[in-house]
Amino acid sequence: MSQAAATIALIGNPNTGKSSLFNALCGGNARVGNYPGVTVEHKTGRLLLPLDARDPSSSTALIEIVDLPGTYSLAARSADEAVSVDVLSGAMSGVRRPDAVIVIADATNMERNLYLFSQVIELGLPTLLVLNMWDRVSSLGIQVDADGLSRQLGVPVVCTSASKRQGITEVRNSLVALLQSDPGERASAIVSRPTAASEFPEVFQRETDLLLKWLVGSKVAMERFQVQRLLIDTAEAHVHRSIPNHLTAELASRLTEARGRLSSAGVPIPLFETKARYAWIKSKTAGLIERPRQRPPTWSDTLDRWLTHRWFGLLFFVLLMFLIFQSITLVARWPMTWIEGFQGYVAATIESLIGPGPLRSLLVDGVIGGVGSVLMFLPQIAILFLFIGILEDCGYMSRAAFVMDKFMASIGMSGKSFLPLMSSFACAIPGIMATRTIDNRKDRMVTILVAPLMSCSARLPVYILMVAAFIPDIRYASGWLSLQGIVLFAMQSLGALIAIPVAWLLKRFLFRGEPSTFIMELASYRWPSWRVVFSRVWERIQAFLVRAGTLIFITSVLVWAAAYFPGDHAAVDTSTREWEQLKSSTDPDQAEIVRMEKSINLEKSRLIEQSFLGMAGRVIEPVVRPLGWDGKIGVAVLASFPAREVIIATLGTIYALGSDTDENSSSLKEQLQAAQWPDGKPVFTLATAFSIMVFFALCAQCASTLVTIQRETNSWRWPIFSFVYMTSLAYVGAWLTYNLVSLWIP
Amino acid sequence: MSSSLWTLCDLKPGERGRVVSVQGTDSLAARLLEMGLLPGEEIEHIGTAPMGDPIEFSVYGYRISLRRDEAGRVQIEKQR
Numbered sequence: 001m002s003q004a005a006a007t008i009a010l011i012g013n014p015n016t017g018k019s020s021l022f023n024a025l026c027g028g029n030a031r032v033g034n035y036p037g038v039t040v041e042h043k044t045g046r047l048l049l050p051l052d053a054r055d056p057s058s059s060t061a062l063i064e065i066v067d068l069p070g071t072y073s074l075a076a077r078s079a080d081e082a083v084s085v086d087v088l089s090g091a092m093s094g095v096r097r098p099d100a101v102i103v104i105a106d107a108t109n110m111e112r113n114l115y116l117f118s119q120v121i122e123l124g125l126p127t128l129l130v131l132n133m134w135d136r137v138s139s140l141g142i143q144v145d146a147d148g149l150s151r152q153l154g155v156p157v158v159c160t161s162a163s164k165r166q167g168i169t170e171v172r173n174s175l176v177a178l179l180q181s182d183p184g185e186r187a188s189a190i191v192s193r194p195t196a197a198s199e200f201p202e203v204f205q206r207e208t209d210l211l212l213k214w215l216v217g218s219k220v221a222m223e224r225f226q227v228q229r230l231l232i233d234t235a236e237a238h239v240h241r242s243i244p245n246h247l248t249a250e251l252a253s254r255l256t257e258a259r260g261r262l263s264s265a266g267v268p269i270p271l272f273e274t275k276a277r278y279a280w281i282k283s284k285t286a287g288l289i290e291r292p293r294q295r296p297p298t299w300s301d302t303l304d305r306w307l308t309h310r311w312f313g314l315l316f317f318v319l320l321m322f323l324i325f326q327s328i329t330l331v332a333r334w335p336m337t338w339i340e341g342f343q344g345y346v347a348a349t350i351e352s353l354i355g356p357g358p359l360r361s362l363l364v365d366g367v368i369g370g371v372g373s374v375l376m377f378l379p380q381i382a383i384l385f386l387f388i389g390i391l392e393d394c395g396y397m398s399r400a401a402f403v404m405d406k407f408m409a410s411i412g413m414s415g416k417s418f419l420p421l422m423s424s425f426a427c428a429i430p431g432i433m434a435t436r437t438i439d440n441r442k443d444r445m446v447t448i449l450v451a452p453l454m455s456c457s458a459r460l461p462v463y464i465l466m467v468a469a470f471i472p473d474i475r476y477a478s479g480w481l482s483l484q485g486i487v488l489f490a491m492q493s494l495g496a497l498i499a500i501p502v503a504w505l506l507k508r509f510l511f512r513g514e515p516s517t518f519i520m521e522l523a524s525y526r527w528p529s530w531r532v533v534f535s536r537v538w539e540r541i542q543a544f545l546v547r548a549g550t551l552i553f554i555t556s557v558l559v560w561a562a563a564y565f566p567g568d569h570a571a572v573d574t575s576t577r578e579w580e581q582l583k584s585s586t587d588p589d590q591a592e593i594v595r596m597e598k599s600i601n602l603e604k605s606r607l608i609e610q611s612f613l614g615m616a617g618r619v620i621e622p623v624v625r626p627l628g629w630d631g632k633i634g635v636a637v638l639a640s641f642p643a644r645e646v647i648i649a650t651l652g653t654i655y656a657l658g659s660d661t662d663e664n665s666s667s668l669k670e671q672l673q674a675a676q677w678p679d680g681k682p683v684f685t686l687a688t689a690f691s692i693m694v695f696f697a698l699c700a701q702c703a704s705t706l707v708t709i710q711r712e713t714n715s716w717r718w719p720i721f722s723f724v725y726m727t728s729l730a731y732v733g734a735w736l737t738y739n740l741v742s743l744w745i746p
Numbered sequence: 747m748s749s750s751l752w753t754l755c756d757l758k759p760g761e762r763g764r765v766v767s768v769q770g771t772d773s774l775a776a777r778l779l780e781m782g783l784l785p786g787e788e789i790e791h792i793g794t795a796p797m798g799d800p801i802e803f804s805v806y807g808y809r810i811s812l813r814r815d816e817a818g819r820v821q822i823e824k825q826r
Contacts, residue, residue, distance in 0.1 A: 073780045077773050109808045112782045142807075271771055274779035291807050293788075304802075304809075305793065314796045402811050406797035409813070518800055519777055519816060522809035 004064035007096045012104035014070035015523035017132045019532045020162035032539045043067040074119040100126040107131035118194045118277045122225045126178045134159040143290040152284045163529045199276040203265045207258045300524040328426035335379035343372040356573040366560030384430040385540045389533035395525040412507030417447040424454035428705045442511040453495040458645040469669040470689035494697045567607040628688040628738040644701035687741035691734040699730035754817035757791035763822035782806040
């Protein structure tokens with residue numbers, strides 16, 4: 001790809017319409033990734049600008065826009081803020097130092113938005129201030145003098161309504177002018193740096209100079225802006241990373257001394273920065289912004305009163321969650337059937353082209369089976385992110401967190417954890433991806449780690465099979481309540497119930513320390529922008545396909561290989577070929593087809609028992625015996641670790657039925673009921689069935705989920721932790737269940 | 747009137763106050779100040795969440811949600 005002529009950073013508070021502006025400038029072609037080492041989204045887009053503003057026909061240049069995370073401040077307290085500081089100061093590897101900055105501000109809330117602006121202009125980069133939501137300013141009775149602000153702040157100011165695509169041409173023109181302004185003019189803008197203004201006392205300048213001098217003397221290249229952040233940011237000294245190790249101890253003592261001197265001079269770190277900057281903002285905007293003392297009531301306020309109402313707010317929230325949950329499980333079913341049908345078509349095509357053998361088995365059982373299991377989740381992910389996109393963009397998402405916060409905080413999370421956990425009932429993958437909306441790192445980690453306990457849709461087939469085969473069909477309340485339904489519901493709820501103590505323990509022992517905060521802006525409601533919503537859905541789908549798809553592919557090929565080798569498949573391949581010829585012949589002998597199919601499946605099940613997977617099954621048999629399982633169940637469970645729903649097909653293969661088995665297959669049900677131990681007792685008792693169901697409810701049998709956890713936490717530690725804790729929990733749970741049920745119903 | 751007796755938690759729905767100070771010097775205090783809860787600013791209690799916590803306030807012309815223990819850090823003087 002060609003090199004961009006210039007890089008522009010786009011930064012602003014959350015809820016300022018930054019995504020709308022980004023989309024309006026760059027169109028749909030955004031590239032999304034993660035910054036190295038952190039889970040902060042790295043989003044870039046490109047646009048073409050004429051090089052010469054006065055001559056639109058002049059050649060155009062490719063400009064790259066870096067969309068920085070929405071943040072209220074550059075004080076590096078969160079990963080988002082640290083990334084913004086690094087990108088803006090050119091310290092982020094792989095990102096060019098920006099040539100200019102666009103600060104987008106909510107024009108209806110100027111003072112608080114100008115706080116971030118006051119920090120950004122310290123960098124001395126050419127800066128453009130965009131006042132967005134301009135269309136709402138007058139309806140709220142607010143008056144903003146944009147020209148006056150431009151003069152006072154020393155930067156160009158453009159007014160836009162980005163969601164209506166108003167003012168975008170002006171933004172483009174201003175960018176061209178900004179990129180072409182000569183360095184001398186830019187330097188003059190530095191005069192207006194807030195830290196150089198009278199609101200920042202001289203002693204602060206002196207300490208900055210002192211520190212800067214020492215750093216230059218120690219051959220550390222650092223800008224004045226970074227030195228100031230070093231001095232002010234006590235919470236997380238992330239700029240320290242650019243300091244060589246042998247200097248860190250001295251830096252720490254120098255900082256402590258400097259802060260001590262500042263504090264005794266009446267300049268307390270860090271709080272004075274905020275007060276000084278707001279004083280600077282007040283002096284710069286004096287007479288330029290007029291706001292009525294009482295905000296005129298808007299439709300947004302009325303709506304808010306209802307949606308956060310004591311009873312109605314809760315009712316609306318529950319109904320909305322029900323709607324989302326139903327859509328993920330029910331609406332997604334159609335596209336999932338299409339994907340399944342398409343997979344079947346591709347598999348049939350391959351089978352008609354390639355004769356039986358290892359290559360065909362690899363393609364059909366390994367690749368299509370594996371990649372297919374990933375593709376199956378796509379409709380659910382798309383639907384969930386469509387809802388999340390709409391709810392976030394219209395402003396309800398923060399209200400949902402507001403409504404649920406008290407309850408979720410009592411079990412160690414925050415209100416923002418609710419939706420991700422709720423959607424994990426459909427599938428943990430979109431649920432874990434949705435935790436990006438949780439800004440507190442510890443709350444987010446706890447949510448990610450308990451999300452796979454929610455009963456996802458892939459567990460349902462296992463429950464249905466076990467319940468149908470082993471729970472008697474007893475009806476209560478004149479047929480309205482069935483015992484099978486009650487057991488099914490209990491199994492579905494088990495994970496969520498277990499998640500409550502797990503979350504509490506995680507918070508208590510692994511993620512203790514500073515209490516989480518819930519300082520959150522409740523932005524005005526607005527109509528969601530479809531462009532923003534759809535581009536977000538598309539970004540998520542892409543990320544899911546690329547990252548999770550590669551690893552699940554490798555895992556499924558490995559499991560296929562373990563089940564295929566080292567057996568000799570020559571005989572079964574020959575009989576499969578004969579069987580296929582017989583089937584396609586004119587007027588085939590049906591009885592013979594059935595007989596051959598049976599013998600092929602018998603041979604296949606023998607081969608699985610001889611395979612590496614089968615050997616592993618015999619090795620683990622003593623381990624699974626206490627759970628009431630035999631070796632066959634052990635193998636099936638082992639094979640289902642990459643994807644739990646695989647157990648149905650594996651049981652089918654092992655019980656010699658062929659792999660085209662589903663949970664409603666009556667023959668599989670009968671085979672399970674008929675299975676016997678060598679001494680003639682049935683393998684599957686009620687206790688065994690419950691033990692298997694509890695194991696599946698609690699176990700981390702999903703490679704895609706583990707890969708998603710790795711991607712979202714940027715570390716292999718957490719997927720390994722999830723796997724170990726959930727598998728242990730599942731084993732203990734299944735053992736307890738088996739023994740308790742055996743005691744109760746011998 | 748001794749203003750230090752009141753915090754944001756003491757406001758009832760619809761009542762207004764003026765920020766006197768934010769207690770503490772930790773990152774929570776810094777964040778509260780950054781969000782515009784500065785001494786002298788007027789703040790109004792809009793309503794509470796269905797379970798009584800957190801609380802919604804209006805300050806600087808926008809709406810903010812604070813948990814009770816966060817709101818308790820902000821000292822105010824009540825206004826008519």
